[in-house]
Amino acid sequence: MTNAPAGPGPLDGEGFSRYQYGDLLRYCCGVLENLDVPADDARHVAECLLYSDLRGVDSHGVIRLPVYARRLQAGVVKARPAVAVERSFGAVALVNGDNGLGPAVGARAMETALEMAAASGIAFAGVRASNHFGAAGYYVQAAVRRGYIGCAVSNAPPNMAPFGGRERFLGTNPIAVGIPAGAEPPLYFDASTSVTARGKIIVAAQRGLDIPEGWAIDPQGVPTTNARQALAGAVLPFGGAKGSAISFLIDILCGVWTGAAFALHLNTLEDLGSVQNVGHVFVALRTDLFLAGGEFGRRMDEILGMLKASKPAPGVERVVVPGEPEAWREAENQALGIPLSPQTVAELVGLGAEVRVEFPPPRAAHCEQKEPSA
């Protein structure tokens, strides 16, 4: 969520190479399948990770594949979970993720919500016994493709201080909403409830750079611009007390309401000795209940057009629709390839060697291969 035009991403920089989407998809699926993940599940996980990379949200992209693999190898995530609707009542279902990979569980639960919403107009699918599910925005695409409004929320391990606090208590609990339009592209809102991704602070610390005020506090609870102090402390919720409350509400819905873990009970992704029991909620809502014959799409086109035509602030080219800059980045990365850092590539090459899946060459190499040989 930025207002900036599509340019180099926050993790873009020197030494980055671009890789074709299809090549990375095959690589990710191959790694997961060789770790005993069924092909359909592997594809959801791979698509979810690459959805983030395409949209420039590198922190939730293929950079996470190694830790997913480590968790499978350590046995704290199941490769072949028995994901099932544990209970259902009216327009609400509880999906038991049986400790499977988050994107495989999440895609199934969003599907359940969509099936129920066809008959009930609205449906809620709560999920317990799941894991880190990557970018929330991945799931709402399935709803939008079928003309539904989709929403996905998840809780997450404590990384963030609540408003007025100094200790990590809240997750960066993400929320995504997708809304189809008529002639206009759909609206995709996808955001964490922190001011900024922790990944950006990690990068700043690696480069010895300061971070802007308001992103984080040090271990004593004092606002800091020192990236290392920030990493030792906690990130802050977006929007002060209001954003802190929204993050807390997401934890209550995903954790308390579903029967999953919540707040300080949630273990981190990096803790290879403990299951996570993450909770999610997926919502599907029909758009054709009150307005006939494409009227919803026409009204969406109107409000999106109004927003884009709203006068910009000084120095801003145009007011953007939520998700619009990420869609520009997606088009660019589909065309030019997904940029990956040398560190990420090295890690993926190593992982591939370990599970006997070759990491693909960068896109430039593809181009060279197409030239006639001398």
Next chain:
Amino acid sequence: MTNAPAGPGPLDGEGFSRYQYGDLLRYCCGVLENLDVPADDARHVAECLLYSDLRGVDSHGVIRLPVYARRLQAGVVKARPAVAVERSFGAVALVNGDNGLGPAVGARAMETALEMAAASGIAFAGVRASNHFGAAGYYVQAAVRRGYIGCAVSNAPPNMAPFGGRERFLGTNPIAVGIPAGAEPPLYFDASTSVTARGKIIVAAQRGLDIPEGWAIDPQGVPTTNARQALAGAVLPFGGAKGSAISFLIDILCGVWTGAAFALHLNTLEDLGSVQNVGHVFVALRTDLFLAGGEFGRRMDEILGMLKASKPAPGVERVVVPGEPEAWREAENQALGIPLSPQTVAELVGLGAEVRVEFPPPRAAHCEQKEPSA
């Protein structure tokens, strides 16, 4: 939503007198009934306004009764609307407010959502053809009292610039969520999607005070601390791009999805020549679907206790639960009376004289009356 202990409210100050809740309730009901509003509807409107005053959110309290009365007198709001469920499908209903007073329409729609959710677990009641509905938090109380999670959102006329914009486009579209607990008091989150209430800027302008940075922009879109320039310009959404997107999503749900007015189509409360056609959405969700025998309440008590026990930032006494400071204020105002400014009292005395309903004496006068006469 503040983290401050309950103290004098933002509109509290010199010359304020305190009035008993029951006295103000009778006065408000009397005024509305004399303007032909049925007793039940009048009571919802009066309770909604006083809910705000009790909780220290004076901007949405009895200060709004005069403009509600003017709109009834001008015929742009109906005193006796035929509020009805226009359509329903599964767990979703569309309530047509028939241009009645917002709180009367809203209370009826929340009731509809609760009735449907009993059978379907979750229910959405969309509303069109309504009006300004006061504090969103008023409605979710009905859900919490019956053990449901309740949510209320509304769109509102443009007062706020979108992120990256300089023109008023978004309403301060409020959101409220109420969640019952076990032994702990329920959680009530009730917030506008602006950084601050426009009412606070009006007060600052009246007193010739500056406002903090980040609250508003001037008519050229430049951030300003000058209250008068801010009133001529626009308030800003909370949380930058993310809060701006959330406000926009609320307008899409309440306006675009329901068939109500949206964005620049929404007329202000003060425009006595035009109907508003405001849209709302009310959600009711059962808490007993996945957890048996009070387990949800016990888990709520645990997470609320965890939050309160989280270490506070320097200078903060304790981390508070969303809505907790407002609950303290409510207890204080119930005990001591609701403080009203001399200007508000003068306006209400005048309105009362016009419709032949006497405005009550302040609480101190009550106490004096109880003393034995000399």
